[in-house]
Amino acid sequence: MFKAFGIVNSSERNIHVEGLQDYRAIGAFSFLGRYRVIDFPISNMTNSGIEYIQVYVKNKPRSLVEHLGTGRHYNINSKSGNLQILFSEHSGVNDIYNTDIDNYYSNLECIEAVHYPYVVIAPNYMIYTTDYSKLIDAHIESGADVTMLYHSVDNAKENHLNCHILNLNRQKGVLSIEHNHGNAKNRNIFMDTYVMSKELFISLIHKAKEISSLYTLADVINAGCRDGELDVRGISHRGYFASITDFKSYHDANMDLIDYKTATDLFHDNWPIYTRTNNSCPTHYFDTANVSNSVISNGSMIEGTVENSIVGRGCTIKKGAVIKNCVVLADCTIGENVHIENLVVDKHAKITHAKEIISPADEPGYIKRNDTL
């Protein structure tokens, strides 16, 4: 029997992706046409042998719940495994109370009922692949109280701005956790991924509640680091990593992975990323189609030009249409001779009357869900 259960946590209040997040949690965002962001943490877990998974949701759960379903498509054993979707019944008084701790606290019964000694916690808004079973082994071997996964970057001034960073000593001990304020290039970005014993996890939930109603799990661990009460260690992650913390980072992460070489840093043959099937047929490219450097999903009909873009499932791209540097979500229609650049086009949108929508490359634009232009 495996040692750990998994928790997929939702993003904190300081993270907001304009437009898209009005309709769904970041975990339910379409990613690279075919996937949802949450497919990555859940597939990481099931590939690592974790089959008991709790997904915490806060607001706008419809899209996420629909996508997760029974979890069968994630290769979770239908008898011994479990995919739980847990809400926090928060009061509408003030959103500041809706921390991850609050969410765990209101579902404490479900956490206590799990019979695995360790927990792996991962966020629903970061894209990476990693083998959690190795992380758990390293955690147990080191004797640390908490193990945290981080990614060293040299572009922290402009990127990962709402993430946490880890200050480490030479032995990879975590000295403190703070917010990335963008004042240094080289940072260890915390990937919001923890391993600890279930016992410690539950005691940290209680402790956080005692200290402050606004405390998050990162806050209470940070307090433990500073007071020397907790032995917290960092483990460095290699491979592709992206955090989706605002609109631009969502657009950029999609754009990154158009490059097949970059994609091979994320996707590995023995590490499938599962998603829910939509039963769409292959994509039909017509004789007028002109497609290059793009990632295309099934079920689309392409008669126009697509360059350096991502096209979601079931899109129709008419004759003479030009799409450049765009992320087009599922079921969109781009009409005849419509020219669009640097856009994220949300699901079911139809652009037929507006013939040219071009946003600046460093400031991609957003077309609303279900919109007709």
Place this chain on the structure above:
Amino acid sequence: MKQNSMLAMILAGGRGSRLHELTNKVAKPAVGYGGKYRIVDFPLSNCANSGIDVVGVLTQYESVLLNSYVAAGGRWGLDAKDSGVYVLPPREKADAGLDVYRGTADAISQNIDFIDSQNPEYLLILSGDHIYKMNYAKMLDDHIQHKADATIAVIEVPMKEASRFGIMNTGEDDRIVEFEEKPEHPKSNLASMGIYIFNWKLLRKLLLADIKNPDSNHDFGKDIIPTLLAQDKALYAYKFKGYWKDVGTIDSLWEANMDLLSPNSELDLNDPTWKIYTEDATSLPQYICDTAVINTAFITQGCVVEGEITNSVLFTGVKVGPGAKIIDSVLMPGVVVEAGAVVQRALVAGGVVIGANARVGSKDSEHIELVSKRVKGAE
């Protein structure tokens, strides 16, 4: 929920030997089609979409893959309570030794116990090797309205090709008066599609008699239908309009794939009201790289295209290297075409590697070239 009292039986035991190496290891119904499907997905999806809850699949030749494939009835939504796909290979029974299915009718006869256990009023007999979309519930309505003993689906074929088919000659109100197997001088162009609805009680009686008849071929077309006509039973033709293709040869399998590329293809696989379901492949979306050129193609997930694709169908996980040219061809799952190779008018079997700068197939060949072994690269 019980939707109707019709049980479907799919005849999927054939080898399809005219598909040569493609059916060396798998039965014909498991052969790939249209980028991501297997042929048997069509009758199974049609059953699911027609509200049929229980489907028996009669397998025989190289059935291991086919058995496990169709047994996962959830793929087609055939896994609710009182619903399911039953795999029915020939098997030893308490009162009978192990015997192969000697013909289409014998395959049903050997499963009378199974059919009885489902207690259907009507039995739908289907073939597992045709590509088409059809609502069997409408055919049943027709059958009931005619108070028929049996209804046979027919499609109009060009008169000059009619002698290749089993032809139904009908009288008033589509009642079948005569059946001719591959007639030299056809009197009509209504070809049997191998799709039958029978009243189970009647068919059961005929099958029991047929088993004992030493002169019988135990075949629906050759024995059962003529017997029904001889007994003056009410047989009706159900005229089907739309795309229907028997993909019995490499040429016709290739052609059926090419049909999907036409802008006015009669077979719409994108229709949300009649989806064709298949197994779910876990793979990346399609990567169309910066060196790629695509002119008319049907491409599915997992493909990585760096070369030039013209008028071709690419199955799951096909890789086409830079400078390679794929023209009028069908590349089955996992085919790798290395840099600079040219593939023209060919059907490349799953997993085959075509080495760098190699050339396979030719522009003016009479038949489509089947490539089923690794092709070495050229200088």
